Amino acid sequence: MKLENLISKGTNANVYRDGDIAIKVFNKDFPKTEVLNEALNTSRVEETGLDIPSISEVSIIDGQWAISMNFIEGKILYQLMKDNPDKLQSYIEQMVDLQLEIHSKRSPQLNKLKDKMVRQINSLDCIDNIKKYDLLTRLDGMPKHTKVCHGDFNPKNIIVSNDKLYVLDWVHASQGNASADAARTYLLLSLDDPKAADLYLDFFCKKSQTEKRYVQTWLPIVAAAQLTKNKPEERELLMKWLDVVEYE
Template sequence: MKLENVITSRSHKMIYQSGDTIIKLFDENYPKSDVLNEALNQSRVEETGLNIPNIIEVSKIDGKWAITMEHIEGKTLAELMKENPKDIDKYLEQFVSLQVEIHSKRAPLLNRQKDKFIRKIKDLKDIDASTRYELLTRLDGMPKHSKVCHGDFNPSNIIVSNKGSYIIDWSHATQGNSSADAARTYLLFALQNEDLAKKYMKLFCKKSDIALQYVQNWLPIVAATQLGKENPSEKEFLTKWLDIFEYQ
C-alpha cells in the first residue's frame, strides 16, 4: 500500500489521509503493545458516545503497525483560534465545554490515571528521591475518581467540522480525576501563552464547579509526569512547578 498524502509528522509516527480514512503509521521499532493499547483506548472511548473518529482497523503496512480510522473534514480548534483571535473567548468556551463533557463519561476498562502517574514519577531520573517521595505521597492523598480523562486535551486535538466538534488523539486516555486532566491542559497552555492558560483555568473551574485551589494542587504532580517526556524545551518551565509546598 502506497501512502502519499501526509497530514502531519509526529514523534515515532506519520499521519496520512487516504480517501475517507486517516492512517496513523508508526515507526518500525514502536512497541506493538503501545499501538494496540492506543487502539483499545480509543475503542473504549467510542463506547461512551463522545464525538470521536471511529477506528476501522489495526494492521501492518510495509512491516509497520498502523491504525486506520475515519477522516473528519474540518479545521482544528487551534487553527481557528490562530485565524480568528478576536473570537478567542468563544473558542475557549467551546473548548472547556467539550472537556467537561468528556469528564461526564465513564469507561471502566480504561487504564487508571493514578497508576500511570505513579509509574511516571518513579521513572524520573532528573529529580531527587526526596522530591519523588513527596510527589508520590501527595498523589496518594488525592481523591480517587473514575472519570474519562483525555490526557492531552488541547485545541489541536479538536476538529471542528460541519457535523460538530470531534475529539482526536486518545493515546493518553485514562479514567481518573478530572482536575488532574485540567492541570495538564493548563500546563500545555502555559507553555505557549500564560495569559490564555489563566483564562482557561478560570473558565474550567467555573464550568465544572471545582475550586481553583484543588486543580492547582495537581500541578506539581502533573508537571512531574510531563517531565518524563524529556523535552528539553519544557524542562525548565516544568521543573519550577515541582515545589510541592507551593499551594499548601
Template sequence: MKLTNLISKGQKASVYRDGDNAIKVFNKETNKTDVLNEALNTTRVEETGLAIPSISEVGIENGQWSITMNFIEGKTLSQLIKENPEKKEEYINKMVDLQLEIHSKRAPLLNKLKDKLIRQINSLEMLDSIKKYDLLTRLDGMPKHVKVCHGDLNPNNIIVSNDNMYVIDWVHATQGNASADTARTYLLFALEDQRLADYYLDVFCKKSKTEKRYVQTWLPIVAAAQLSKDKPEEKDLLMKWLDVVEYE
C-alpha cells in the same frame, strides 16, 4: 499500498488520508504494545458515545504499524485560533464544554490515571528520592475518581467540522480525577501561552464549579509526569512548577 496524502506528522507517527479514511502510521521504533494500547483506548472511549474517529483496522503499512479510522473533514481548534484570534475566548469556552462532556463519561476498563502518574514519577532519574516521595505522597492523598480523562487535551487534538468538535489522539486516555486532566491541559497551554492558560483555567473552574486552588494542587504532579516525556525545551518551566508547594 503507497500512502501519499500526508495530513500531519508528529514525533511518533504520521497521518495520511486515503479516501474516507485516515491512516496513522507509526514510526518503526514504536512498540507494538503502544499501538495496540492506543487502539484499545480509543475503542473503549468510542463506546461512551463521545464524538471521536472510529477505528476500523489495526495493521501494517510498509513494515510499520498503523491504525485506520474514519477521516473527519475540518480544521484543528489550534488552526482556528490562529486564523481567528478575535474568537480565541469563544473557542476556549467551547473547548471547556467539550472537556466537561468527556469528564461526564465512564469507561471502567480504561487504565487508572493514578497508576500511570505513579509510574511516570518513579521513572524520573532527574528527581531525588525525597522529591519523588513528596510528589507520591501528595498524589496518594488526592480524591480518587473514575471519570474519563483524555490526558492530552489541547487545541491540536480537537477537529472542528461543521461546528461539531471531534477529539483525536486517545493514546493517553485513563479514568481518574478530572482536575488532574484539567491541570495537564492548563500546563500544556502554559508551555505556549501563559495568558491563555490562565483564561482557560478561569473558564473551566467557573463552568465546573471547581475551586481553582484544587486544580492547582495537581500541578506539581502533572508537571512531573510531563517531565517524563524528556522534552528539553519544557524542562525549566516544568521544574518551576515542581517547586511550588502551595498556591494563593
C-alpha cells in the same frame, strides 16, 4: 497500499488520508504494545458514546504498524486560535464544554490515571527521592475518581468541523480525577500561551464548579508526569512547576 496524501507529520507517526479514511502510520521502531494500546483505548472511549473518530482497522503497512479510522474534514483548533485571536474566548469556552462532556463519561476498563502517574514519577531521574516522596504523598492523598480523562487534551488534538469539535489521539486516555486532567491541559496551554491557559482555567473552574486552588494542587504532579516526555524546551518551566504550590 501506497500512501501518498500526507496530512499530518508527528514525532512517532504520520497520518495519511485515503478517501474517507485517515491512516496513522507509526515509526518502524515504535513499540507494537503502544499501537495496540492506543487502538484499545480509543475503542473503549468510543463505547462511552463520545463522538470521536472510529477505528476500522489495525494493520501493518510496509513493515510499519498502522491504525485506520474515519477521516474528519476540518481545521485544527490550535490553528484557528492563532488565526482568530479575537475569538479566543469563544474557542476556549467550547473546548471546556467538550472536556466536561468527556469527564461526564465512565469507562471501567481504562487504566487508572493515578497508577500511571505513580509509574511516571518513580521513573524520573532528574528529581531526588525526597521530591519524589513529596509528589507521591500528595498524589496518594488526592480523591479517587473514575471519570474518563483524555490525558493530552489541548487545541492541537481537537478538530473543528462544521462548528463541531472532535478530539483525536486517545493514547493517554485513563479513568481518574477530572481536575488532574484539567491541570494537565492548563500546563500544556501555559507552555504555549499563558493568556489562553488562564482563560481556560477560569472557564473550567466556573463551569465545573471546582475551586481553582484544588486544580492548582495537581500542578506539581502533572508537571512531574510531563517531565517523562523528555522535551528539553519544556524542562526549565516544568522544574519550576514542581514547586508552584507550597506543600502542606
